[in-house]
Amino acid sequence: MDGDIYRLPRERLDLLLERLAREYRVVGPVRDGSSWMWTDVRPGTPLALDYPTTMLPPRQFFAPMRETLFRFRRGADGVFAFEQPERTRPIALVGVHGCDLTSLRVLHAFHESSCRDRVVPSRLDRSLVVGLACWSPCLPESFCRDMGSLENESPASLYCYDLGAVLLVKVQSARGGEVLRDVTTEVATPDELVALRQRLRVRSEAFKPQLPFPPDRLPTALKAAEADILWEATADRCLSCGRCNLVCPTCTCFDVADEAVLDGASGARVRAWTGCQVPGFSRVAGGHDFRPTRAQQLRYRIFRKGRYMPERHGVLGCTGCGRCATHCPTHISIRDIFLQVGRAP
Amino acid sequence: MPQVSMIPEPCRILAAEPQNARDVHFTVEAPAAFAPEPGQFVMVSLPGIGEAPFSLAALPGEGAAPGTFEMLIRRIGRLTNLITEQAAGDVLYVRGPYGRRVAWDQFEESSLLLMAGGLGLAPLRSFVRRALLRRERFGRIDLLVGARSPDELLFRDDLRAWAARHDDVHVHLTVDAAREGWEGRIGVITSLLDGLTVEAAGTVAFLCGPPVMYRHCLRRLLAMGLYEHHLWLTLERRMKCGLGLCGNCQVDGHYLCAEGPLVSWREVRHLREVV
Numbered sequence: 001m002d003g004d005i006y007r008l009p010r011e012r013l014d015l016l017l018e019r020l021a022r023e024y025r026v027v028g029p030v031r032d033g034s035s036w037m038w039t040d041v042r043p044g045t046p047l048a049l050d051y052p053t054t055m056l057p058p059r060q061f062f063a064p065m066r067e068t069l070f071r072f073r074r075g076a077d078g079v080f081a082f083e084q085p086e087r088t089r090p091i092a093l094v095g096v097h098g099c100d101l102t103s104l105r106v107l108h109a110f111h112e113s114s115c116r117d118r119v120v121p122s123r124l125d126r127s128l129v130v131g132l133a134c135w136s137p138c139l140p141e142s143f144c145r146d147m148g149s150l151e152n153e154s155p156a157s158l159y160c161y162d163l164g165a166v167l168l169v170k171v172q173s174a175r176g177g178e179v180l181r182d183v184t185t186e187v188a189t190p191d192e193l194v195a196l197r198q199r200l201r202v203r204s205e206a207f208k209p210q211l212p213f214p215p216d217r218l219p220t221a222l223k224a225a226e227a228d229i230l231w232e233a234t235a236d237r238c239l240s241c242g243r244c245n246l247v248c249p250t251c252t253c254f255d256v257a258d259e260a261v262l263d264g265a266s267g268a269r270v271r272a273w274t275g276c277q278v279p280g281f282s283r284v285a286g287g288h289d290f291r292p293t294r295a296q297q298l299r300y301r302i303f304r305k306g307r308y309m310p311e312r313h314g315v316l317g318c319t320g321c322g323r324c325a326t327h328c329p330t331h332i333s334i335r336d337i338f339l340q341v342g343r344a345p
Numbered sequence: 346m347p348q349v350s351m352i353p354e355p356c357r358i359l360a361a362e363p364q365n366a367r368d369v370h371f372t373v374e375a376p377a378a379f380a381p382e383p384g385q386f387v388m389v390s391l392p393g394i395g396e397a398p399f400s401l402a403a404l405p406g407e408g409a410a411p412g413t414f415e416m417l418i419r420r421i422g423r424l425t426n427l428i429t430e431q432a433a434g435d436v437l438y439v440r441g442p443y444g445r446r447v448a449w450d451q452f453e454e455s456s457l458l459l460m461a462g463g464l465g466l467a468p469l470r471s472f473v474r475r476a477l478l479r480r481e482r483f484g485r486i487d488l489l490v491g492a493r494s495p496d497e498l499l500f501r502d503d504l505r506a507w508a509a510r511h512d513d514v515h516v517h518l519t520v521d522a523a524r525e526g527w528e529g530r531i532g533v534i535t536s537l538l539d540g541l542t543v544e545a546a547g548t549v550a551f552l553c554g555p556p557v558m559y560r561h562c563l564r565r566l567l568a569m570g571l572y573e574h575h576l577w578l579t580l581e582r583r584m585k586c587g588l589g590l591c592g593n594c595q596v597d598g599h600y601l602c603a604e605g606p607l608v609s610w611r612e613v614r615h616l617r618e619v620v
Contacts, residue, residue, distance in 0.1 A: 308595075
C-alpha cells in the first residue's frame with residue numbers, strides 16, 4: 001500500500017477525522033477571525049485546508065507552551081512526594097504543510113541527537129501526521145522552497161493533494177495505510193493522477209526561488225558573518241518582544257518554574273516556552289549577562305537556526321515558513337538576513 | 346522507553362553551618378547512585394519555590410563522608426534565602442550530578458594552579474580534595490584565593506589546614522579591601538601571580554570565580570606561558586534542566602550543562618560570549 005495514491009471525495013473527509021478520533025486527539029487548521037490556528041477538530045468542524053499558515057507552530061502539541069513536569073504534595077512526614085503527569089493522548093495532526101512537516105523532523109533530530117530526554121521524541125513517534133501539499137505561496141515572508149520544505153512530505157504517514165472536489169491521499173507508512181483503509185479503498189483514477197501532475201508543475205512555477213544559494217551553504221556563510229556591525233543595523237529595531245521565538249516551529253528553549261497552591265503543600269513544577277530574544281535569558285546569578293545586546297541576541301538566534309543546528313543536530317533550524325518575519329512588529333526578516341550573509345563574498 | 350525525568354530526590358540535610366552572614370555550608374545526603382567528578386553540579390530545589398544549579402564543594406568519600414556531599418549556598422534570591430534557612434534534619438530536593446565528567450588521569454604528573462574568586466572556592470575545594478587523595482601523583486599545588494574582604498574568605502578551616510601542610514598545598518590569599526588588622530595581601534586575584542614561579546609547560550590551571558575574573562586571569566596565565574589546553578574554566582550559566590535541552594546555558598552550539606561547566610580554554614576560545 002506504501003506509495004499508493006487513493007481518492008477521498010471531499011465530503012468524506014469527516015470519515016477520516018472520525019477514524020483518527022478513535023485513537024488520537026485530532027488537531028487541524030481552523031479559521032479564527034483573521035488568522036488560523038491549530039485546534040481540536042471533529043467531524044463537522046470546518047477544516048481550513050486552504051489556510052496560509054498558523055501563527056503558532058505545531059510544536060505546541062509535542063512540547064506544549066506550558067507543561068507540567070511533575071506534581072508535588074507534602075506528605076504527613078513533611079517530605080514532598082512527586083507524581084509524574086499521565087501520558088497524553090497521541091496526536092493526529094491533519095493538514096500539515098511542508099514547512100511544518102520539516103519542523104517536526106527538526107524537533108525529532110534535536111531531541112534525539114544530544115539530549116537525554118525522550119518525552120518529545122516519543123510523542124512525535126506516537127503521533128500520526130497527515131500532510132497537505134501547498135499550491136501557492138502562503139505568506140509574503142515565506143521561502144519554504146529555498147529551504148527544501150516545500151516538497152518535503154516526511155514524516156507524514158498520509159500525504160494529501162487537494163484537487164478541489166477530491167483529495168488524493170498518498171500512503172507513506174504502514175500505519176497510514178491501516179487508517180486510510182477504513183476510510184477509502186478507491187485508488188486515484190488515471191485522470192486524477194494526470195491532474196495531480198499538472199498541479200505539481202504549476203506549483204513549481206508559483207514558488208519563485210528567493211535565495212541565490214542552496215541552504216546547505218548557510219553554516220559557512222554565517223561563519224563569515226561574526227562581525228557585530230552586520231547585526232547592529234538590524235537589531236537596532238528589535239523590540240526584544242520574543243515573538244519570533246514563540247512563533248518559530250523549531251525553537252525549543254524553555255524556562256522552569258514552580259506553581260504552588262497558597263499553603264505551599266502542593267503544586268507543580270512546569271516548563272514554559274521562552275527564548276533567546278527575551279531580555280534576561282542569558283543572565284546568570286549575580287546579574288551578569290553574557291549576551292546583553294540585541295545585536296548579540298539576534299546573531300545568536302540566526303546562528304542557531306542556520307549554523308549551530310546543522311552542526312550539532314544535522315538539520316537546518318529554519319524551515320522557511322516565514323512566521324518570525326510575519327509576526328515581527330518591526331519586520332526583521334530572517335530571509336533578508338540570510339540573503340545578506342549569503343551574498344557577502 | 347528510557348525517559349529521564351526532572352523529578353528530584355528528597356535528601357536530608359546533615360549539617361548547615363553559616364560561614365558568614367550570607368553563605369551557608371551544607372552537608373547533604375547524596376541521591377541514589379551519586380558518583381560525581383569534580384566540576385559537575387547538582388540541581389537543588391524546594392518544591393513550590395524553585396530550582397537552581399549548585400556546584401559541589403565536596404564529593405562523597407572525598408572530603409565529604411561516603412553517601413554525602415557538600416555545597417556552599419549564598420543568600421542571593423528567593424530560593425537561596427529559603428534554602429539557607431533550612432537546618433540539619435530538613436530536606437532538600439536534589440537531582441544530578443549533571444555536567445561533563447572530566448577524566449582526572451590527564452592531570453597526573455602536572456603541577457596544579459587553582460584560582461578561586463569568591464564563591465569560586467566552593468567547586469575548587471573539591472578539586473583540591475581530589476588532588477590530595479593521591480597527592481604523590483601531582484607536582485606542586487598552588488591555591489590562589491581572592492575575596493572582597495577578609496570576612497568573605499570562605500572555608501577558612503580548610504585554608505588554614507592546607508596552609509599548615511605547606512608541602513601539600515601552597516595557599517595564597519588576597520582581598521580587595523580590608524580594615525585595619527588584616528595582615529595579608531590586598532589586591533585583585535591576579536596580583537597573587539606576581540610572586541609566583543610556575544613551570545609553565547607542566548602546570549594545569551583551574552579557574553572559578555565571578556564572570557569578570559576570567560578574562561584577566563586567562564590573559565595573565567597565557568602570558569606566563571601556560572598551554573591553552575591546560576587552562577580549565579568552570580563556566581557559570583543559569584541551567585534550568587541539566588539535560589542539554591532548555592537552552593539557557595547554550596554558548597554557540599554548546600550546552601554547558603552537558604559539555605561543561607568545566608571546559609578547557611582551548612575548547613571554547615573560538616566561541617562567542619564565553620567569558
